[in-house]
Amino acid sequence: MAHTEHTPVVRALYLDDDVVLDAVKNLRGKGIKVKEVYSPFPIHGLDKAMGLKETRIAMAAFMYGLIGLTVAILITSYMMNIDWPQNIGGKPSMTWGMNMPAFVPIMFELTVFFAAHLMVWTFMIINKLYPGAAPQNPDPRTTDHHFMIEVAAGEGVVDALKETGAIEIAEA
């Protein structure tokens, strides 16, 4: 999306999510590339209709969880069994494996902690969301009750958009 400012685009506003979904299918059927859709809420099936790839953020969260689990294993074994083993309530401290049942809560919590936080950080970074960032939507009405389709400017694009039920079309 880095080139958005340089390439001319046509923006069309709609009033209904079903109309937008049909419009996206229609435009893509005519070979017009839908660059972006701005909507006030998630429209189910829109990502498939636009041809977006599935997000891999859940897989990332799984990896982050594994990192958290590893951290938990490393700190509990180092602190409790290697650096300074102590007899605490008769729990075996000679090896980590024998002491492990007492560490299950810590292992679980750190897995969740790492998975959740790192996933949300990832989400913010890949979507370029940060405190004070300029609003990404070109028209403020698209967080309320309007929907916007953004396509690359070209021959017949405006007419095609009109046909799909756009209420307002602007070239930018």
Added chain:
Amino acid sequence: MHYESNVREPLILGDKSYKDITVDVARPVETAAPKAWWIVFSISLVMFLWGVGCIMYTIGTGIGVWGLNKTVGWAWDITNFVWWVGIGHAGTLISAVLLLFRQKWRMAINRSAEAMTIFSVIQAGLFPLIHMGRIWMAYWVFPFPNQYGSLWVNFNSPLLWDVFAISTYLTVSTVFWYTGLIPDFAMIRDRAINPVQKHIYRILSFGWGGKAKAWQRFEEVSLVLAGLATPLVLSVHTIVSMDFATSIIPGWHTTIFPPYFVAGAIFSGFAMVQTLLLIVRKIFKMEDYITIQHIEMMNIVIMVTGSIVGVAYITELFIAWYSGVEYEQYAFLNRATGPYWWAYWSMMTCNVFSPQFMWFKKLRTNLIFTFLISIVVNIGMWFERFVIIVTSLHRDYLPSSWSMFSPTFVDIGIFIGTIGFFFVLFLLYARTFPVIAQAELKTILKSSGESQKKHHDPHGAH
């Protein structure tokens, strides 16, 4: 695609459009506070400041200003801690567990319930901190390299599990809540006229623009966070219960504690959600979104979890008798018939008896009755924690060390202060944050809006 059976009652009442949802959700933020808000806020603020004074007195003088003695070393502080953590559980249950179960009615209440979670966990966290006495050494609960002979925290201890559980719970709930808030802050930003307000919401909304790819990731993140938060919320009260269950004090040393604490937490949490939402829907005129149906659903959850808690109480009594351990038997006999019998029977009446009224549809759809029961339940749940903690401790193995606990004005002041602090936070939230997850709610308008449902089925109900 937007069809939902007519057997299901509409979740959004009236003839609403997407625009109406925006306007209704933004209204409390954009208009001046009603008089009722100022009254409740002032009272809460006074309570909060009184609590701050009592906390400063405790920190300045020492834990001796509380009513603790050498037999009862844990009393109101830990009671309040467990009570507040428990209240927090309903928020995560509504936003995470009901999301996994695809319960659409959560959408009108999840935002406020999550806010309640975060604010009540903050209250809970205060108690272990001030109970340390030397609060400036609170960072010692975290394992970090030090020069005291590399002295580490004890990972075998349930108290340390608690540190990890509560910090994970607080921070993960906060990011879960905030991620959901971003699109709604963007909505308020895009409507704001006042430049100061626009600037603040611009910072808060992180530049959200509702791009298709962002929404796709947003939904995946919500789902994964719900999947993580569900076992997390169950683990938190499980671990809190292990603070007691892994000890060898008769009355605490029971394996039933984890599920029993979790059920009690959901029970008290839903009651607090009822208390708050009944006020919010009235003051901010949200009756079309937080409908009688929502109230009824939550009352059913209260009834079910209240009954689970009741079964747990009776199981505890049975196991105490069946164990054949006379100390265990005495602990329970003493709870029900000893000097703290009034606390035990208050708990029984409020938690086991009062929710049974919810079997009647007339009662569980009655707002005033619901409000009263929600308060009764929270009183009962406070007594439950008091009964578990104080009555198990006050009669030691040695009759010479038997004693009673009576709170000082500082104990009471800190408790009242946390109630004030909780309401101060919640009231500020209700005026500045979108109290309903409007972006999510818009996704169900076509399937669950009252007029939209009629439109689907012009011939009337089947």
